[in-house]
Amino acid sequence: MQTATESDGDAGPRIWGGTTLSERRQARRAALLEAALDLIGDSGASGVTMRAVCRKAGLTDRYFYESFAGRDELLDVLYxxxxxxxxxxxxxxxxxxxxxxxxxxxxxxxxxxxxxxxxxxxxxxxxxxxxxxxxxxxxxxxxxxxxxxxxxxxxxxxxxxxxxxxxxxxxxxxxxxxxxxxxxxxxxxxxxxxxxxxxxxxxxxxxxx
Incomplete structure (x- = not known):
């Protein structure tokens, strides 16, 4: 349930389910990094692809590209x-x-x-x-x-x-x-x-x- 609405200027961030947009983005980014780490533990870096990471994290590619330009950037940040x-x-x-x-x-x-x-x-x-x-x-x-x-x-x-x-x-x-x-x-x-x-x-x- 949406508990507040987002507006421009000084009205503050939009709250959805008790979290701000920025917090949700950070949570998605963390989930993608954790998913990549799990894949590395299972099969090494060769198993880390955009699709595999998204599937593991339960997110779409839209949210992958919200945080990373591609696989190489994700691996760089994680390393x-x-x-x-x-x-x-x-x-x-x-x-x-x-x-x-x-x-x-x-x-x-x-x-x-x-x-x-x-x-x-x-x-x-x-x-x-x-x-x-x-x-x-x-x-x-x-x-x-x-x-x-x-x-x-x-x-x-x-x-x-x-x-x-x-x-x-x-x-x-x-x-x-x-x-x-x-x-x-x-x-x-x-x-x-x-x-x-x-x-x-x-x-x-x-x-x-």
């Missing part, structure tokens, strides 16, 4: 959204000053990877699958690499060596988690945590006299 969620635990892990303090952030990071397999697959597996994430991944990789440079490898004075170490660390861990998630790396949670701590220790000692 950035999930990457933002992982930035904090990645930063905390990289900032740990010694192995005794590295275990807790390593546990948080590993548990974050395990918490939602859909998001972890999106962030760590799909960029390597060639299904439309190349541009977005390249745009975000410098941010993850910068975290490594600033928090993990600041003791390396030579900028080239620091960059080499940061790129290797960032891409190596991403590859490790990707292999773990897709089942090609058989290891338990505790083994992954111990490896992360050992890797952190090794990189902290890199180029240190």
């Amino acid at each position: 950035r959204q999930v990457a933002d969620e992982f930035l904090e635990p990645i930063t905390a892990f990289a900032a740990a000053e010694d192995p005794s303090r590295a275990r807790v952030p390593a546990e948080i990071l590993v548990d974050k990877v395990l918490a939602d397999p859909r998001k972890s697959r999106l962030l760590l597996v799909e960029p390597y699958s060639g299904t439309g994430f190349g541009r977005t991944t390249l745009a975000l990789l410098p941010e993850f690499t910068r975290i490594m440079q600033d928090h993990l490898l600041g003791h390396i004075d030579d900028p080239t060596k620091r960059r080499l170490a940061a790129v290797t660390m960032a891409s190596g861990n991403a590859g490790m988690f990707a292999a773990w998630l897709d089942g090609s790396l058989c290891a338990g949670r505790e083994q992954i945590i111990e490896h992360c701590v050992a890797t952190l220790t090794a990189y902290r000692s890199l180029y240190r006299c």
Whole structure:
């Protein structure tokens, strides 16, 4: 039931069923993103099409194009959204000053990877699958690499060596988690945590006299 009417000027937004037009648009956008995430969890990014997303969300293509210009934009927005969620635990892990303090952030990071397999697959597996994430991944990789440079490898004075170490660390861990998630790396949670701590220790000692 419509509880108020929308008019131009200062009359305020139209309310329908207790929500404004803007709120309904945001809800539809969120539903489309969640539907895409479900599809990625089920069959990977190759299963994400406009029609499949709309069907999953229970919306028409009209509402899809209300929020996104196309599939690529939806995937770009979704990838950035999930990457933002992982930035904090990645930063905390990289900032740990010694192995005794590295275990807790390593546990948080590993548990974050395990918490939602859909998001972890999106962030760590799909960029390597060639299904439309190349541009977005390249745009975000410098941010993850910068975290490594600033928090993990600041003791390396030579900028080239620091960059080499940061790129290797960032891409190596991403590859490790990707292999773990897709089942090609058989290891338990505790083994992954111990490896992360050992890797952190090794990189902290890199180029240190």
